[in-house]
Amino acid sequence: xxxxxxxxxxxxxxxxxxxxxxxxxxxxxxxxxxxxxxxxxxxxxxxxxxxxxxxxxxxxxxxxxxxxxxxxxxxxxxxxxxxxxxxxxxxxxxxxxxxxxxxxxxxxxxxxxxxxxxxxxxxxxxxxxxxxxxxxxxxxxxxxxxxxxxxxxxxxxxxxxxxxxxxxxxxxxxxxxxxxxxxxxxxxxxxxxxxxxxxxxxxxxxxxxxxxxxxxxxxxxxxxxxxxxxxxxxxxxxxxxxxxxxxxxxxxxxxxxxxxxxxxxxxxxxxxxxxxxxxxxxxxxxxxxxxxxxxxxxxxxxxxxxxxxxxxxxxxxxxxxxxxxxxxxxxxxxxxxxxxxxxxxxxxxxxxxxxxxxxxxxxxxxxxxxxxxxxxxxxxxxxxxxxxxxxxxxxxxxxxxxxxxxxxxxxxxxxxxxxxxxxxxxxxxxxxxxxxxxxxxxxxxxxxxxxxxxxxxxxxxxxxxxxxxxxxxxxxxxx
Amino acid sequence: xxxxxxxxxxxxxxxxxxxxxxxxxxxxxxxxxxxxxxxxxxxxxxxxxxxxxxxxxxxxxxxxxxxxxxxxxxxxxxxxxxxxxxxxxxxxxxxxxxxxxxxxxxxxxxxxxxxxxxxxxxxxxxxxxxxxxxxxxxxxxxxxxxxxxxxxxxxxxxxxxxxxxxxxxxxxxxxxxxxxxxxxxxxxxxxxxxxxxxxxxxxxxxxxxxxxxxxxxxxxxxxxxxxxxxxxxxxxxxxxxxxxxxxxxxxxxxxxxxxxxxxxxxxxxxxxxxxxxxxxxxxxxxxxxxxxxxxxxxxxxxxxxxxxxxxxxxxxxxxxxxxxxxxxxxxxxxxxxxxxxxxxxxxxxxxxxxxxxxxxxxxxxxxxxxxxxxxxxxxxxxxxxxxxxxxxxxxxxxxxxxxxxxxxxxxxxxxxxxxxxxxxxxxxxxxxxxxxxxxxxxxxxxxxxxxxxxxxxxxxxxxxxxxxx
Numbered sequence: 001x002x003x004x005x006x007x008x009x010x011x012x013x014x015x016x017x018x019x020x021x022x023x024x025x026x027x028x029x030x031x032x033x034x035x036x037x038x039x040x041x042x043x044x045x046x047x048x049x050x051x052x053x054x055x056x057x058x059x060x061x062x063x064x065x066x067x068x069x070x071x072x073x074x075x076x077x078x079x080x081x082x083x084x085x086x087x088x089x090x091x092x093x094x095x096x097x098x099x100x101x102x103x104x105x106x107x108x109x110x111x112x113x114x115x116x117x118x119x120x121x122x123x124x125x126x127x128x129x130x131x132x133x134x135x136x137x138x139x140x141x142x143x144x145x146x147x148x149x150x151x152x153x154x155x156x157x158x159x160x161x162x163x164x165x166x167x168x169x170x171x172x173x174x175x176x177x178x179x180x181x182x183x184x185x186x187x188x189x190x191x192x193x194x195x196x197x198x199x200x201x202x203x204x205x206x207x208x209x210x211x212x213x214x215x216x217x218x219x220x221x222x223x224x225x226x227x228x229x230x231x232x233x234x235x236x237x238x239x240x241x242x243x244x245x246x247x248x249x250x251x252x253x254x255x256x257x258x259x260x261x262x263x264x265x266x267x268x269x270x271x272x273x274x275x276x277x278x279x280x281x282x283x284x285x286x287x288x289x290x291x292x293x294x295x296x297x298x299x300x301x302x303x304x305x306x307x308x309x310x311x312x313x314x315x316x317x318x319x320x321x322x323x324x325x326x327x328x329x330x331x332x333x334x335x336x337x338x339x340x341x342x343x344x345x346x347x348x349x350x351x352x353x354x355x356x357x358x359x360x361x362x363x364x365x366x367x368x369x370x371x372x373x374x375x376x377x378x379x380x381x382x383x384x385x386x387x388x389x390x391x392x393x394x395x396x397x398x399x400x401x402x403x404x405x406x407x408x409x410x411x412x413x414x415x416x417x418x419x420x421x422x423x424x425x426x427x428x429x430x431x432x433x434x435x436x437x438x439x440x441x442x443x444x445x446x447x448x449x450x451x452x453x454x455x456x457x458x459x460x461x462x463x464x465x466x467x468x469x470x471x472x473x474x475x476x477x478x479x
Numbered sequence: 480x481x482x483x484x485x486x487x488x489x490x491x492x493x494x495x496x497x498x499x500x501x502x503x504x505x506x507x508x509x510x511x512x513x514x515x516x517x518x519x520x521x522x523x524x525x526x527x528x529x530x531x532x533x534x535x536x537x538x539x540x541x542x543x544x545x546x547x548x549x550x551x552x553x554x555x556x557x558x559x560x561x562x563x564x565x566x567x568x569x570x571x572x573x574x575x576x577x578x579x580x581x582x583x584x585x586x587x588x589x590x591x592x593x594x595x596x597x598x599x600x601x602x603x604x605x606x607x608x609x610x611x612x613x614x615x616x617x618x619x620x621x622x623x624x625x626x627x628x629x630x631x632x633x634x635x636x637x638x639x640x641x642x643x644x645x646x647x648x649x650x651x652x653x654x655x656x657x658x659x660x661x662x663x664x665x666x667x668x669x670x671x672x673x674x675x676x677x678x679x680x681x682x683x684x685x686x687x688x689x690x691x692x693x694x695x696x697x698x699x700x701x702x703x704x705x706x707x708x709x710x711x712x713x714x715x716x717x718x719x720x721x722x723x724x725x726x727x728x729x730x731x732x733x734x735x736x737x738x739x740x741x742x743x744x745x746x747x748x749x750x751x752x753x754x755x756x757x758x759x760x761x762x763x764x765x766x767x768x769x770x771x772x773x774x775x776x777x778x779x780x781x782x783x784x785x786x787x788x789x790x791x792x793x794x795x796x797x798x799x800x801x802x803x804x805x806x807x808x809x810x811x812x813x814x815x816x817x818x819x820x821x822x823x824x825x826x827x828x829x830x831x832x833x834x835x836x837x838x839x840x841x842x843x844x845x846x847x848x849x850x851x852x853x854x855x856x857x858x859x860x861x862x863x864x865x866x867x868x869x870x871x872x873x874x875x876x877x878x879x880x881x882x883x884x885x886x887x888x889x890x891x892x893x894x895x896x897x898x899x900x901x902x903x904x905x906x907x908x909x910x911x912x913x914x915x916x917x918x919x920x921x922x923x924x925x926x927x928x929x930x931x932x933x934x935x936x937x938x939x940x941x942x943x944x945x946x947x948x
Contacts, residue, residue, distance in 0.1 A: 035838075080790065080793045115874075117872070119870040127801055265506035269507075351509075413569070
């Protein structure tokens with residue numbers, strides 16, 4: 001009998017954790033018969049939510065917070081917009097980044113429809129090419145909207161300022177801010193208010209990544225460099241083909257390396273929207289971490305950033321999965337702790353098999369046993385877990401594996417994983433509170449993605465990790 | 480010693496060679512082509528299962544994987560216009576070979592394996608290539624095997640002669656009669672280039688009871704007759720470019736039906752396209768060697784005014800600038816205002832815009848106005864460089880006023896439709912302004928008779944009425 005109980009107990013504990021144990025993912029009903037390819041989401045007062053569609057409609061949803069999603073209602077507020085990717089609400093206006101301009105709109109008469117469409121800035125070029133997308137941020141602390149401008153056809157620079165990030169000030173000025181961009185999928189802030197965007201694998205971008213838009217920086221793709229002369233800026237670096245990011249950024253200090261590389265295929269294929277968790281634990285123990293949407297794999301990844309020697313870097317962890325279409329915008333209601341996501345797979349396929357979707361995710365209050373953060377040390381990494389670990393597993397260096405690689409910086413499309421090495425984990429010291437483990441690693445490589453697996457680590461209470469992979473981009477080794 | 484070294488090498492090399500094609504497919508390809516090879520999102524992306532592109536000569540698929548594919552491509556009766564990104568810079572030869580070997584032997588595909596050497600050879604042969612392939616380029620180099628059609632016992636007859644419409648075949652004697660074992664209608668079965676008619680007769684095997692769609696296009700004339708009933712006809716003479724193609728529906732039962740296709744070539748180019756789509760089928764099947772161009776099988780998405788209010792369309796409109804704002808007024812009068820040139824540029828009547836060019840797939844097609852009587856009002860900017868577009872307001876009926884700021888003054892440009900005419904009201908604030916007025920053929924502007932410039936003064940708006948002749 002005791003034996004049977006203990007077998008049952010073990011069986012329960014070793015059952016693989018599932019997303020539904022921790023998070024409730026629900027589809028929000030959409031207006032029937034409408035093509036709701038959602039490109040941006042804005043939170044409004046009174047728990048209303050505005051969404052824009054790729055066909056240029058703007059709808060307002062009521063009831064998306066209610067327990068019973070059967071009560072959701074929709075009202076069309078505007079139409080005839082040009083594929084907006086970025087929207088927020090501020091003081092009675094909805095601010096939009098449309099493909100040709102930054103706009104704000106409102107209903108000035110109370111008629112229930114937007115009637116005032118003010119163009120704030122339209123100083124960048126567009127030429128009708130399908131790929132010249134524009135993704136816009138929420139306002140920064142100065143009220144500026146940051147806009148990342150995709151290259152023409154994602155590989156050329158046929159219109160002014162393609163491949164650049166520009167800031168649009170509240171009084172309608174455009175300030176070119178960063179160069180070197182290829183094909184963005186979203187833009188957002190970290191907890192310190194620094195701005196990040198996601199860029200997709202392709203020419204001069206070996207793998208997709210989350211990148212830091214440090215003002216004045218170059219992001220790696222020289223296609224749009226020629227536009228610097230339009231503003232009498234110094235020319236961005238003319239990086240060498242078939243090189244490495246590390247080698248080029250040592251030569252060219254304005255080249256800021258990707259903060260976190262998302263290895264192609266392993267952690268999605270097309271990262272999109274970015275949101276920082278400042279909900280104080282209402283969405284799980286991920287304070288100040290970033291959630292990043294994923295179009296192709298219909299996922300949300302989780303990112304923990306740190307700054308080392310003045311450069312951002314950190315780890316990406318697989319997080320939420322199984323969304324119904326390719327995700328584009330992500331939006332967290334920091335008060336309610338609700339994550340809203342929307343998306344479309346028109347033109348670019350996704351694992352989620354619906355043509356478009358609008359969903360919300362709620363934390364069930366149960367903490368998954370996960371790697372919470374991964375930070376770099378001079379001689380390895382510190383891995384912090386969400387629950388106390390069992391030292392007999394977590395303290396054993398043999399339960400971990402590590403592999404590290406980088407990518408070719410090249411004009412060709414993407415890159416294989418190259419310069420592969422296998423750093424050796426020589427010690428795993430569990431902290432006194434049993435919440436973290438300090439890994440001593442022999443063979444860290446500056447500039448490489450370090451892929452850690454921690455499959456054998458168990459919690460003090462016995463359960464296995466929900467996700468056991470972490471991918472840390474080691475731009476800088478702490479001194 | 481040599482032996483020992485050799486065995487050490489083997490133990491290092493083998494794991495690197497053993498690429499798992501299925502796993503690599505899942506990682507890099509399945510998001511678009513579907514884990515089941517049927518194309519993601521219920522076939523919105525090209526299928527690989529059963530695709531003739533995948534079978535036969537492996538060069539075709541190796542080239543697509545290495546350099547990508549650009550532009551429209553027909554796969555199993557459906558046209559896709561997406562971009563296959565090149566994978567050659569990311570995937571080494573052995574991984575490409577493993578993936579293609581997996582694809583060619585999965586989901587019922589039964590083509591042979593692809594070696595890393597084959598990939599290496601093709602990669603080296605096209606090392607200088609920068610662009611993606613197009614379907615046309617690849618098909619010229621590596622033609623697809625012809626697909627079998629639903630026609631059996633197909634007999635073609637050729638009748639030389641000069642007619643300006645389809646002749647009465649019962650009075651004619653065929654010059655030649657052949658059985659077409661491939662079941663495919665093709666004008667290449669005729670020895671003539673001009674001045675001939677053809678007749679095809681055969682058994683058409685239908686898979687189910689229900690409603691069938693037929694698409695017929697020809698250069699010059701053709702008609703489809705099933706069981707003695709005329710189903711669809713293209714009459715007169717002209718090109719086979721989709722502009723004259725006809726689609727008709729018919730309710731038919733499962734099983735064998737008598738098919739009869741009559742065809743006439745007058746002079747110049749020749750060809751026939753005949754497609755059908757059974758109950759529940761999402762794509763066309765073809766009975767002809769030529770297939771309809773991609774644009775012709777899309778159902779139109781008319782963008783039109785609703786509830787008596789104008790509709791705004793803001794996407795690219797061919798014939799004006801990228802920042803054009805289209806306005807479709809009730810009553811079939813339409814405007815495209817350029818927010819780049821700060822002036823109205825196009826007006827037209829009838830249908831406003833069709834959403835298919837920009838609202839499906841990646842939106843790569845050109846999108847001209849959908850209606851008629853297109854008039855170009857301007858092609859360039861007349862205001863100074865500091866003039867800026869400031870947006871637009873809609874009145875209670877949804878009619879727009881476009882706003883331009885020139886330093887401290889504003890130019891307001893209001894439009895509405897009334898009794899078959901477009902009414903434009905121009906207002907200026909600050910100081911006086913000259914506005915050039917184009918007076919193109921096709922429309923009259925009563926108030927501007929004989930003028931090419933309007934003098935605008937603050938507090939004195941000017942109204943212009945654009946009426947089609």
